[in-house]
Amino acid sequence: MAHQADAKKSLDERGYTGALIHGDNPLKLFEKAVRDRIVDSYYWKEQCFGLNAATLLDRALELTFIGGTYGVAQKPTPFLCLAFKLLQLVPEREIIQYYLEQAGEEYKYLRALAAFYVRLAWEKDEDVYTTLEPYLSDSRKLKRRVREGWALTHVDDFVDELLVKNRVCATTLPKINPRVFLEDEDRLEPRVSALGDELEELDQEEEELEVDSGSEGEVEELPHGRANGIARTGSDGEVVSDEEMDGD
């Protein structure tokens, strides 16, 4: 079993025979403009030619930033080119899971790449959620290339973006049902947050704050003009206002 070294045949839209994702050529998950930029880029031509799922690791381990396209000419990042290559290769599930779990444990950019692929290519919503949610507790930093310059993000930030946003890294992500919908349909269990008990405590404080302001019968003006009403707690659990905390 072999696949072609370059993507010309799969890019040619006539008579595509091969794995289908969401009912269509996997390469079509990227828009035409982005596809053209990738295929014309030097990185794709030099480094992404003749890769298979194993040699792709060579390139993926050398990644130092994530991103979509940048600059005036919409230059694609190596991250995007490798994601495109993964879409061309359509590796087996186990290989992607290996990228995410074991190999990604040590190389965070590989994990980001695999997560991006999972979100794009896997068709069952439940699988996407259950596979990506464990990484919402991975707080390693990622460097991100944005249109003009750089930004800082984290692995869990990135995974959250993938699950919530519409457009990430120059691609429109395929539609998935929101988690609430899946929980209602009983296809998924309600989410257990990694924050666990801390979340409950936070919720309790919010309730207490509401109760306090309700009994006074006035609308309090919060110090420093802050819009949200969350006050911080001191170590003894009492609700302390901001002014007192500033003395620390």
Add this chain to the structure above:
Amino acid sequence: MADRKAGAYGAAGGDTAFRRTWDRDEYAAKAADREQKVKEEGKARYEAAAAGKKYIPRASTPPDARDTEARNARLNVADLVGKQTIVVAGAGQGKRGKSAGFYCDACDLTYKDNLQFVEHLNSKQHLVATGESGEVRRATLEDVKERFEYLKRKREDEKSREVVDLTARIEVAVEVEEREREVRRRKRNEKRRKTKDGAGVQEIKVENDGVIC
């Protein structure tokens, strides 16, 4: 097409050594090969027709075609920056023959641009010339795991081999600086010599040294 070295009226002809000459024997052999292929194809068609089947002409991949693999190292393109090459007078027009720029040995073609060069290296023409099929072996989970372990080990080895000693690093850095200063001095002197008449030499700086990446 007899001997053209002598002129028509016995005048001395010029030197025509740089013109292309045709190797008759080689082309005779090629023609014989082709005739044989046509005969064989004709036979195959005849047999297929006799058996009532349709003859499908298949271009045969040479049996020893290797699987295409990914590049091991980056193309060394930055070396050619600022280099001055002497080109043979009879270098072919266009891409054929060795000329200034990036030269591909297997196909005898020159490219003016590293982007075009890389495109050529990926093309069918070049793959056939180097005896590679355009197909890549599909990797299994085992392959992936092996490769990962190998790469991890390689990276760790490289890291451990890095010189951590501060004094050694300072020495190395000082040496590198000295070399760079010398090179700069030489270049400055050359420029000054060239422009004795007072007109400055315009340095044209291209983005990223003209290398496309």
